[in-house]
Amino acid sequence: MNEELDRINTEQEEGISLKELFKIVWNNIALIIIVGFWVVVLGIVYTFVIATPKYTANASLQMQVKVEENVGSEQSALYIANTIRGTYNDFAISNTVLASVIEDVPELENTSISNLKSQISISSPQDALIIYIQVESTSPELAQEIANQLIENSIEIANGTREDRENIYLKDRLSLLDEATYPSGPSSPNKVLNIAISVILGGIIALGVVFIKEAFNNKFKSPEELEKHLKIKVLATVPGTIKERKVVE
Structure with missing residues (x-):
């Protein structure tokens, strides 16, 4: 019986972890887009401006x-x-x-x-x-x-x-x-491949930045998270962010 309860609790925790993962991504979607965009821009600049054609x-x-x-x-x-x-x-x-x-x-x-x-x-x-x-x-x-x-x-x-x-x-x-003929065009850099790599790399770096940011954030973001880590029951919450409450006061 205890083993069954442990299994159910484990599955619930795994479900919550996956839900939290998507929530972290969604809450930081603007940061992901900005970081990914600039990585792609740098990749394009390198491909079309910096890299020497061969x-x-x-x-x-x-x-x-x-x-x-x-x-x-x-x-x-x-x-x-x-x-x-x-x-x-x-x-x-x-x-x-x-x-x-x-x-x-x-x-x-x-x-x-x-x-x-x-x-x-x-x-x-x-x-x-x-x-x-x-x-x-x-x-x-x-x-x-x-x-x-x-x-x-x-x-x-x-x-x-x-x-x-x-x-x-x-x-x-x-x-x-x-005989060797005059090359019709550059063989490198591969512009399409470089841009594709920049897009993938931009996504990876953006997600990495988000998860590092979240790893150093030790604040509780929801009553459920507070209950999960402190093993206590939250009876009530004060609506609004800290800034919003200061404005009201």
């Missing part, structure tokens, strides 16, 4: 693997293709290749190899003999130029026509598939 240029290479050169075995050809793919991914961003790109692109005169490397992304699907190169820069012209120069120099260095040494895995195995 542009991405895309280019691609084709791996050349002939089955008849590998004892007529398709499996051997696929093995060599995977070797070329993995080798080129590291070769294209090696110090030798990147240094040559910096040397050939005047705008990169004061750019370090590590900085240039951070602007380059290389990928290739497992089931295709194609290598994709992406270059991101604050200048669309520079992104395009870096991508094309990177492909040109990496092929020349791999074939040994630019440097004294050649790469035995890549020599005569790479050819240009698509």
Whole structure:
């Protein structure tokens, strides 16, 4: 019997807690709207004013693997293709290749190899003999130029026509598939995504401010709350707020 009463009391307390939660939100709806609004405004200002637009240029290479050169075995050809793919991914961003790109692109005169490397992304699907190169820069012209120069120099260095040494895995195995074209628009920041994040973040921050405010508020807001915490019965209440009662007096 006691356990049943405890269960009912617990359910009642949980129901009251949920009710109080919505009441806190409703009573502070103006604060929530104001805080959320300004967080969204800051997000919009950052996206459209502060954040620097970046542009991405895309280019691609084709791996050349002939089955008849590998004892007529398709499996051997696929093995060599995977070797070329993995080798080129590291070769294209090696110090030798990147240094040559910096040397050939005047705008990169004061750019370090590590900085240039951070602007380059290389990928290739497992089931295709194609290598994709992406270059991101604050200048669309520079992104395009870096991508094309990177492909040109990496092929020349791999074939040994630019440097004294050649790469035995890549020599005569790479050819240009698509040159990088002028980026039609910025690839970042993502304006729609940033605004959506600002709205969600604004709501979270606004609710956080409200609950922190309520956590530091030690006043009793209703007779029910007084009875709940002090375990006493409230016989009567004086209507009106403290300010309203002072005006009456």
